[in-house]
Amino acid sequence: MNHPSVSVRETIRAKLKQIWGYDDFRSPQGEIVQCLLEQRDALIIMPTGGGKSLCFQLPALMQAGLTIIVSPLVALMENQVQELRQRRLPAALLHSEVSKQQRRQTLWALENQSLRLLYLSPETLLSEAVWERLCQPDLKINGLILDEAHCLVQWGDTFRPAYYRLGVVRPALLKCKPEGTKIAIAAFTATANPDAQQTIQRVLQLQQPEVFRLNPYRANLHLNVQVVWTPRQRRQQMLKFIQAQLGQAGLVYVRTRRDSETLAEWLSQQGFQTAAYHAGLSADERRQLEKAWLGGTMHFVICTCAFGMGIDKPNVRWVVHFHSPLLLSEYVQEVGRAGRDGKPATALTLISETTGWLDPEDKQRRQFFVEQAQKQQRSAQALSHKLPTQGDVASVSRQFKDGVIALSLLNSTGHLEWSDPFHYVMKPGNVDRRGQSNTQAAKQMTEYLKTRDCRWRFLLGAFGFESDALSLRCGHCDNCRH
Incomplete structure (x- = not known):
């Protein structure tokens, strides 16, 4: 340099x-x-x-x-x-x-x-x-x-x-x-x-x-994963954790809009002042919730991934993943909302037992994610035979449902190139499956949740900081403490 x-x-x-x-x-x-x-x-x-x-x-x-x-x-x-x-x-x-x-x-x-x-x-x-x-x-x-x-x-x-x-x-x-x-x-x-x-x-x-x-390790952030056996126990464990953090700023992450609303309603019935935050709210509703949380009049919100990115609140003391994210990158982003002031903070993720017999939600959610990805790939593949060898986004969008998504998938697998931001050219030949698909990345998230090794070492290794992982002595994730 x-x-x-x-x-x-x-x-x-x-x-x-x-x-x-x-x-x-x-x-x-x-x-x-x-x-x-x-x-x-x-x-x-x-x-x-x-x-x-x-x-x-x-x-x-x-x-x-x-x-x-x-x-x-x-x-x-x-x-x-x-x-x-x-x-x-x-x-x-x-x-x-x-x-x-x-x-x-x-x-x-x-x-x-x-x-x-x-x-x-x-x-x-x-x-x-x-x-x-x-x-x-x-x-x-x-x-x-x-x-x-x-x-x-x-x-x-x-x-x-x-x-x-x-x-x-x-x-x-x-x-x-x-x-x-x-x-x-x-x-x-x-x-x-x-x-x-x-x-x-x-x-x-x-x-x-x-x-x-720079590696993502944060010495003040304590990582914990807890197995729950039923949907009722999942709620009770979250309730117990939140009660232990009374008065401290935090976030509860769920995966869907419906989950955020259902859980917010239940917690309100338990006497907590909270609300659901998701992309379906109006701009004014979102700003009001952000203001209440940033100002401390509402200690925590039940949110999807639409909340928290780039919002600067240094004194967040805890993050609960009521549902685990599908990707490790989402997880690190979301737990990273806690403890930005350098003081101790805790992240808790609740997961179903491995079989999913008694609490099948996690298993069903992962399966839905995989099936949706496969369905979109098949749809894009079918559309590739109907598209002209060169064309523009606007025409494809008008002619085919989800046509723009199909173009993007075909681009990601090497089937087409963009000649400018609005026009494409189809490419003949074999598919070049570059990079790691989100389906494969989801398996890495499952491995993290099940690992018995140090959680921070796992994260450092997953994000390409292998040498830092080897020398790390964490001592403050649940696996290291146990």
């Missing part, structure tokens, strides 16, 4: 002090900022609460021109932009829930080049109104940041297919810009195993990226 001169380092630190009030960076924040200022591609893996957002916000504010941040969730965008605006910094966001007036104001600011940071979902980035403006030759774009990049791997080939088109955004934009223009791409995440890292680099078409990796 090129080492910045003393004067450049001093300028960067002075800007850090001016905006955030910090005297210096935590390693490797300074190196990441320098990398992005030099407009080099990067892949950054840092633990939850490691200060990732500062790493791309600071270089964006130090340069003339626009930095685009692609972010998966409305709450995540709104929290970051609100914080930046409170500091009177030129940042804005666009998503499906933004009012028409706010949308007009943001598009006007984009056209007039008065923004430094623009937060968008992948879908909004590729919408006609936004794309048209980004392609204006005189709009200077410095970088494309993918925040929470693990979402590309988890959601990109099915749930959020726009993610798999992000790799052709840079070459498409460069065609519209003056010769010699450079646009850097950086992907940030707290969780990416070696397979996920390869997928991110391949899909985004990163060019000789600088890779920054």
